[in-house]
Amino acid sequence: MLSCLLCASSLVAVVLAHAGHEQKPIAGPHKSLWYNTHNSIPGDGGTQADSVFSGISTFGRLPYWPCLASDEEKYDIAFLGAPFDTGTSYRPGARFGPTGIRQGSRRLNLYGGYNVPLDANPFNSWATVLDCGDIPVTSYDNAYAIQQIEEGHNLILSREPATDAKKKGPSLKGKTLPRVITLGGDHTITLPLLRSVVKAYGPISVIHFDSHLDTWRPKVFGGAPTEQAAVNHGTYFYHAHEQGLLANDSNIHAGIRTTLSGLSDYDNDGYCGFEISEAREIDTIGTAGIIQKIRDRVGTENPVYLSIDIDTLDPAFAPATGTPETGGWSTRELRTILRGLDGINFVAADIVEVAPAYDTNAEHTTMAAADVLFEVMTMMVKKGPLSGTVKQDEGEEL
Template identity: 80%
Template sequence: MKFPSTLVGLAAVVAAHGDHDHQEVFEGPHNGLWYNTLPGDGGTQADAVFSGISTFGRIPYSPCLSSHAADYDIAFLGAPFDTGTSYRPGARFGPSGIRQGSRRLNLYGGYNVPLAANPFNSWAKVIDCGDIPVTSYDNAYALQQIEEGHNLVLSRKPHTHANQPGPSKKGRTLPRVITLGGDHTITLPLLRSINREYGPVTVIHFDSHLDTWKPKVFGGSPSEQASINHGTYFFHAAQEGLLANDTNIHAGIRTTLSGPSDYENDGYCGFSIVEAREIDKIGIDGIIKKIKERVGTTNPVYLSIDIDTLDPAFAPATGTPETGGWTTRELRTIIRGLEGVNLIAADIVEVAPAYDTNAELTTMAAADVLYEVMTLMVKKGPLSLMEKGETLELK
């Protein structure tokens, strides 16, 4: 396959670090944001959270798709694509909106109190790789760009434990990539990229919609290109063998259906379902228990989060809002409850900032949810530890 010229293949060769008990600690962004306020005055001033270029949580930026200079353990990557949506467009601005909503994450140092860890100050080197260049004129080509761009970031050696065994198909340790969408169609090329490195993976899918609809049911499937959209990508993923059989789960579902047969088709795609309304009967702990029992703690897991899991009262800026959803507090608590799951990569999608309030409710909620995901990855430790069944003791 010929890669787009903007996505040249990169392979950063990085030296392996030693035992994980003696890891280098990467300090948060505040440490490097001091500068002289006036020439010759000898004073310094901290950069304010409202100034500077927006990266996720104001972490360092590196143009990973055009340079091999950077290495990392966790990378944030934007996929500004929204021409697979069925209702409101605008998620192409999701990556920039989420970054803007993330500015305050480390205002007080970034320590995550419920998870007792600081994802900004840890063993993990975390950077923002910017956005994949994505065309808005050709969906098939755009999905190829997303797959190749993601794979170029995913397939490098990580900064930490670079030469240690890991859970990938080649037995290597890889970095983790957190993707900022984009509408939910992007999850298909992301899973294709994941499959190239890991094979079929278990998926935890937070959403108000199933997204396993057959193309003839959702959109009519007038062409092969039109058959791939934000309601059918899991159907295609199942057909392509990208999903681990019968270990996948939806959480937060509350949409209307074309009929009961949609549930049957969802089962064929290998998913079980946690309805949003179940939280009223089994509570947050019950939701967490169902998810963890389904996916286990040994499988490599991909986490995909549609912001419309939240009720529109908490996240109005999304492409296909559904009332009756969870609160931001509930979703963050459920995400934290996934501690111990082997998250190898994640995405958050369907953030369309044009529909947000002036208070940036949705973009802040998306950023805060990813802050929880990032903390879980840091607490789990390098993926090399998955091979040994170890966990990292944070100090």
């Protein structure tokens, strides 16, 4: 009898501990098809939600709004596609990345969207989150495509957010801005995205998850026969440094395991302001050691840009990518490392090099990419509005 009472009291304690995390029912889009309260299953709130496998694909089944065509809807976090892949050096196909990632994200809120390790629900929070669709990107002219990506991203980034729009923020103009998560696209897109972010925040610290350095000099990577050819998915960080987009010596690669043209590539990487955490370090310092290296490098105060190449993952976990490299991390390891960055001041992010044509029928890569962004989205929500990352003159946090 005593044991039964103890079990009951333990159950009550668990229920009370999680009372603050009770989720709202997911409502369907058609009120006329909802079950009425009398005919509904007890406790379901009287609504009937769509199945996760039905309806138009948006990231995590978020509301869609054509943000590039209309500014009537405000948002705190926007998902934005950049379907560009004509800067790749090996396997093309990342132009279909945004579509694939959205498809792979369908079941993220199957059970309500609560992120257990991070103790937050990015789908049910203070933040207004929208899928803004894709930037229209030409596949015939790389220079113009890069311009389209920069301008489209900046249009979404520079608007007033839904929350705390009138409060001070960390942008150069002292304003609070929304965050933008971009679905690539090959890694070339990070150059125009950085140009957009730097217009808002000034030179920015970058955390770069990748198997490749991507700081190669154009003459080394691709030969650079023309100015346009010199900008590609292996040289964009070199150009970013030359254009003054990167904050000095506060940038880091994680997951690196590529072959090089020579040891001088490491020297050039340092010239561009990056520290390196190689993939194989996970065998010696573990995920905790890698997390600490990243946090020590970028800090938690300054604005940070997060760029994630899906080839950080081993091809066993993410085969659908443009330049796969064996010896990478598992999906679990990458998600653990990302969660360890909770509290860093991420103002924008991207995920790139997802090429669905090379995926398995089980959608391994697109699901992995979606789950990675679920962690990023949750960290942004946990951090709160960007107004909370600056302080008033008297020193009180906004």
